[in-house]
Amino acid sequence: MAGRPHLRPSTGSTYFRPLQHQRHQALHTSTPLNKNSISIVHPVHHRIRYKKNQLQPAYKDILQTPKWDTQSHLFKPQYTQQSRLEEHYNTTIASDLLLANFVHNERVIPGRKRQEWDGSSQYHINRPKRAPAGSAVETPDIKQRTFKNIPRLEAIWIHAFVRDAVRVNQERALPTMVMMQQITGKKPRPVYSKATVMTWRLRKNMMVGAKVKIQGPDMYQFFATLVEVVLPRIKDFKGVENTSGDMFGNISFGLEPADVKWFPEVEGSPELWPNLAGLHITLVTGAQTDPQARTMLSALGLPFVGKERLHNVPSFEALEAIDRKKGIVYNY
Amino acid sequence: MTLRHVPGPLRPHTVGLVEQFVRPARRQGGRSIGTAAAKEITTEAESSLLSSTTSSVAESPASVAFKIMSGLILCRQPIVTPELTPFESAYYNYQSELQKRLMWTFPKWFYYPEGTLAERQFSSVQPTVDGSDRTEFEKPDIVFNRDRRSKQEVVFPERDVERETEESAKIYAKIEPRSRITEADKTIDFRSLERKLDRTLYLLVKKDRQANEWKFPAAEVLNGESLTGAAKRLLLHTGGPNMNTWLVSNTPAAYHHYPYKPEDNEAYDGAKIFYLKSRIFAGTFVPQKESGIIDYAWLTKDEIPDYVHKGYWASMANALSKQ
Amino acid sequence: MILANSFLPRMLRTRTRTLFANGSVLGAANAPVASIFSPQAILDVMTYNGSLTLSRGKRSRAGGELQQKHKIVNMLSLISPRRKQPRRIKLSYEDLLRHRTVHRAWQLIVRTKRAERGLELQKQYYKMKHACDELRKTSHVLYESAMEKPSPIRFPLEYRIPTLTPPRRIWDATWKPPAEEKKRRRTV
Numbered sequence: 001m002a003g004r005p006h007l008r009p010s011t012g013s014t015y016f017r018p019l020q021h022q023r024h025q026a027l028h029t030s031t032p033l034n035k036n037s038i039s040i041v042h043p044v045h046h047r048i049r050y051k052k053n054q055l056q057p058a059y060k061d062i063l064q065t066p067k068w069d070t071q072s073h074l075f076k077p078q079y080t081q082q083s084r085l086e087e088h089y090n091t092t093i094a095s096d097l098l099l100a101n102f103v104h105n106e107r108v109i110p111g112r113k114r115q116e117w118d119g120s121s122q123y124h125i126n127r128p129k130r131a132p133a134g135s136a137v138e139t140p141d142i143k144q145r146t147f148k149n150i151p152r153l154e155a156i157w158i159h160a161f162v163r164d165a166v167r168v169n170q171e172r173a174l175p176t177m178v179m180m181q182q183i184t185g186k187k188p189r190p191v192y193s194k195a196t197v198m199t200w201r202l203r204k205n206m207m208v209g210a211k212v213k214i215q216g217p218d219m220y221q222f223f224a225t226l227v228e229v230v231l232p233r234i235k236d237f238k239g240v241e242n243t244s245g246d247m248f249g250n251i252s253f254g255l256e257p258a259d260v261k262w263f264p265e266v267e268g269s270p271e272l273w274p275n276l277a278g279l280h281i282t283l284v285t286g287a288q289t290d291p292q293a294r295t296m297l298s299a300l301g302l303p304f305v306g307k308e309r310l311h312n313v314p315s316f317e318a319l320e321a322i323d324r325k326k327g328i329v330y331n332y
Numbered sequence: 333m334t335l336r337h338v339p340g341p342l343r344p345h346t347v348g349l350v351e352q353f354v355r356p357a358r359r360q361g362g363r364s365i366g367t368a369a370a371k372e373i374t375t376e377a378e379s380s381l382l383s384s385t386t387s388s389v390a391e392s393p394a395s396v397a398f399k400i401m402s403g404l405i406l407c408r409q410p411i412v413t414p415e416l417t418p419f420e421s422a423y424y425n426y427q428s429e430l431q432k433r434l435m436w437t438f439p440k441w442f443y444y445p446e447g448t449l450a451e452r453q454f455s456s457v458q459p460t461v462d463g464s465d466r467t468e469f470e471k472p473d474i475v476f477n478r479d480r481r482s483k484q485e486v487v488f489p490e491r492d493v494e495r496e497t498e499e500s501a502k503i504y505a506k507i508e509p510r511s512r513i514t515e516a517d518k519t520i521d522f523r524s525l526e527r528k529l530d531r532t533l534y535l536l537v538k539k540d541r542q543a544n545e546w547k548f549p550a551a552e553v554l555n556g557e558s559l560t561g562a563a564k565r566l567l568l569h570t571g572g573p574n575m576n577t578w579l580v581s582n583t584p585a586a587y588h589h590y591p592y593k594p595e596d597n598e599a600y601d602g603a604k605i606f607y608l609k610s611r612i613f614a615g616t617f618v619p620q621k622e623s624g625i626i627d628y629a630w631l632t633k634d635e636i637p638d639y640v641h642k643g644y645w646a647s648m649a650n651a652l653s654k655q
Numbered sequence: 656m657i658l659a660n661s662f663l664p665r666m667l668r669t670r671t672r673t674l675f676a677n678g679s680v681l682g683a684a685n686a687p688v689a690s691i692f693s694p695q696a697i698l699d700v701m702t703y704n705g706s707l708t709l710s711r712g713k714r715s716r717a718g719g720e721l722q723q724k725h726k727i728v729n730m731l732s733l734i735s736p737r738r739k740q741p742r743r744i745k746l747s748y749e750d751l752l753r754h755r756t757v758h759r760a761w762q763l764i765v766r767t768k769r770a771e772r773g774l775e776l777q778k779q780y781y782k783m784k785h786a787c788d789e790l791r792k793t794s795h796v797l798y799e800s801a802m803e804k805p806s807p808i809r810f811p812l813e814y815r816i817p818t819l820t821p822p823r824r825i826w827d828a829t830w831k832p833p834a835e836e837k838k839r840r841r842t843v
Contacts, residue, residue, distance in 0.1 A: 068758050069754070069755070069758075070430070070743075070744045070746055070751070070754055071743075071744075071746075071751070075434075075744075076431075076434070077427040077428070077430040077431040077434070078427070079423070079424065079427055079761075080424060080427045080428035080431045081424050081428065082413055082414075082416065082420075082424065082819075084413055084816055084817060084818070084819075085816055087413055087414055087817070088410075088413075088816050090655075090772055091410060091414065091532070091653065091655040092409045092410065092532070092653075092814075093810075093814070094772070094776060095653050095775075095776060095779055096580050096609075096611075096810070098776055098779060098780060098783075099580050099581045099583065099585050099609055099779070099783060100580055100581045100808050100810075101808070102581065102583050102780070102783050102784075102787075103802070103804075104583070104784065104787035104788075104791070104802060105787075146780055147773070147776040147777045147779070147780040150776065171723075171727050171730075174697075174727060174730040174731065175730060177730075177734065178730050178733045178734060181733065181734055182733075187734055188734075190697055207697060224816060227816075228816065242807065269443060272442065272443070291807060291808075294807060295807070295808045295809065295810070298808075298809045298810045299810040299814060301812070301814060301816065303812065304807075308806060308807040310806070398793065400793060400794060400797065409814070409817075410817050411815075411817055411818075411821055411822075411825060411826075412817050412818060412819065412820060412821055413817045413818065413819055419760070419764070420764070423757065423761050426757065430744070433741065433744065434741055434744070435741070436736055436739040436740055436741070437738075437739040437741075439732065439733055439739070441729065441732070442729060442730075442732070442733055473742060475738045475739075476738065476739065478741075480740070480741045480742045481741070481742050482741075483741075509819070509820040510820050510821050510822075510823070511820075511821075512820060512821065514821070514825065525826045525828070526825045526826050529821055529825070530817075553797065558797060558800035558801065559790075559797055559800065559801050560800070560801070573831075573832055574829075574830060574831050574832065575830070576813065576827075576830050576832075578810075578811050578813070581804075582800065582801050582802070582803055582804070583783060583786075583787060583801050583802065584783065584786035584787065584790060584801060585779070585782065585783050585786065586782050586783070586786055587782075587785055587786035587789050587790075589789075604789065604793055606786055606789075606790055606797075606801075607786070611814075613811070613813035614813070614826070614827040614828075614830035615827070615828070615829075615830035615831075616828045616829075616830075650778035650779060650781070650782045651778075651779055651782040651783075653775065653779075654771075654775060
């Protein structure tokens with residue numbers, strides 16, 4: 001929806017939610033609601049809203065100064081030293097990944113798309129397409145792996161849910177939040193509860209944790225610390241589960257409260273960090289599938305254990321049969 | 333991985349059928365291999381799929397028979413980070429100074445709680461800040477013992493030597509960085525794996541012959557062997573068993589072919605070499621006597637052109653990494 | 656400020672002062688940017704929800720409670736830039752030009768390096784593609800075996816991230832393959 005202001009808190013509570021225009025909905029509709037195009041037929045009724053107060057002259061300097069300029073309020077020196085892991089990826093890993101993933105004459109594996117009606121009824125005309133088979137939403141195509149799309153670590157999300165913040169007191173979430181700031185170098189956001197669940201003693205808008213996203217050199221620094229310092233010292237740590245992943249190349253795993261103390265920032269002063277909670281770490285990668293993401297992360301030094309969960313894609317034979325039906329013959 | 337490549341016209345179940353054609357034993361006197369075999373098959377099975385390949389097969393002349401060889405690009409990854417240019421190091425220095433200038437004040441009250449001995453020790457070594465080091469006609473802006481107009485100098489108290497235990501001494505011992513330039517660099521020892529620490533090194537071997545002495549190691553693929561199998565055998569027979577290596581992929585990374593001259597006395601008209609890429613992590617390459625290797629060298633990409641033939645370098649250069 | 660106060664509940668709106676935070680510990684917020692993620696807002700939410708009472712005039716009997724509050728404020732002070740944030744950098748016009756020139760030079764280097772890397776990878780890609788094309792023409796058996804991928808593809812742990820200076824032992828030249836017996840034990 002275009003009318004939503006971009007500066008919006010991620011709490012789902014209605015209390016914090018910015019004002020929205022109620023979408024006009026008829027009792028029934030003939031077009032998909034999530035249409036992502038806009039009308040260009042005159043008269044155009046766009047509902048893009050500007051934050052008009054930002055257009056006043058006082059904001060000109062703040063909003064128009066680029067981020068890298070010392071005069072910008074967002075200025076933060078990024079590359080204060082050579083990024084070891086990033087250099088390692090560029091010089092060694094990217095080229096090896098290209099070769100290890102290379103598949104000769106690879107073809108695009110189409111994702112699950114919305115399906116056409118068969119046209120047996122006159123009402124099929126203009127009816128919105130059916131939902132994709134086996135999925136509620138469309139999934140992207142899996143493209144050929146070339147030099148252009150070598151998987152790369154793009155961002156890391158760190159999230160913590162502090163159970164004691166609900167059970168005991170909300171302030172129990174604070175040490176974890178501060179700890180996240182100290183280990184990532186970036187200020188986390190608090191996470192507030194969305195709903196009231198009386199059996200859990202959970203009320204809406206309670207602070208229950210924190211989350212932070214890191215990118216660029218900060219991210220590589222954090223990942224290198226994780227792989228070289230923290231994980232090797234965790235007792236009984238064998239690796240990240242091979243079943244982890246969201247199907248689209250993002251791998252998640254957790255750190256127990258006892259594991260967090262191995263971060264150098266915490267280890268140096270353990271008495272200052274009471275009631276730390278564990279962390280959920282999500283590695284956002286540019287890989288198209290989970291197996292590809294795991295391969296890339298193993299090259300960066302993250303161990304994996306367990307039985308590999310393969311990507312659920314149609315077999316080559318099935319794809320070929322579909323194409324043959326359509327009359328497409330490949331010239332191999 | 334379930335991601336399937338598109339195999340050639342020959343699906344896996346036909347492989348057994350093909351096998352008898354693909355590698356005719358040399359003793360049969362037949363010098364034909366792959367190309368001729370593929371032609372036979374296409375005439376045998378005239379499916380629409382198969383016929384589409386005849387055009388690609390026809391590109392290489394069927395009368396020429398090649399010896400198929402498996403080569404190895406054995407490389408050592410960089411051990412230290414890439415060398416910085418003067419501009420880069422100046423830039424990092426500049427950015428790091430800006431970062432210090434923009435850092436929030438060190439939260440002393442958190443790390444050294446008030447009234448503790450540690451706090452007293454810490455406070456005693458901090459420089460006094462009164463803003464007198466600045467010459468501008470500006471009020472000094474001093475909060476928490478920091479002039480907010482400039483970067484903060486945080487000094488940590490020295491460790492008490494008397495209370496030092498053996499373990500803590502070990503932990504806090506000053507680390508003396510080792511030089512990035514090693515003995516092997518000084519003596520220009522091409523056989524050492526400790527040279528050029530910030531670059532990828534590639535193994536080249538020298539054979540006792542007139543031309544094309546220096547090459548990446550390669551060996552003929554024997555009957556019933558795969559490229560990978562041949563490469564493993566090659567590594568064992570030329571460099572010995574004491575190397576910790578890892579083959580990046582079964583897929584070749586480079587290809588080179590050359591015709592044999594009449595004086596070579598070969599049964600084939602030429603050779604096709606498919607190079608696999610491998611990484612070495614530990615161990616030493618020790619040339620074996622039977623392999624016919626008289627010398628070897630670990631070289632960076634820049635150094636290889638001085639050793640090898642121009643045509644050979646043209647086939648190999650693009651497969652290697654510069655850094 | 657920039658962020659509309661209408662986001663905040665009415666109760667908080669009255670209490671919210673000018674807040675400084677730009678989400679970055681190191682970056683300087685030269686311009687005030689209010690945020691609901693600021694420590695003040697967290698404190699407000701906690702007070703609102705009743706987990707913390709910071710009321711004036713009401714004396715707490717137990718010293719422990721006061722200590723607890725002190726700890727909370729101490730923690731919050733770490734994520735708050737208040738009085739810890741340095742002044743914005745003032746550069747003369749010449750220095751500003753210098754900064755911009757340095758930045759452009761750096762961007763140029765980064766861009767050139769990226770392009771070089773991309774080109775190198777492109778060349779490597781076409782090299783392996785060419786090799787596979789040739790292999791398929793040459794021998795189908797070899798081609799099929801060369802196309803086999805291990806599942807899963809994993810890089811060995813020996814891949815070491817390079818360091819600024821070399822380690823104590825640069826290269827393990829005396830490495831020997833693990834003995835056969837050990838291998839057997841491992842498999843059993």
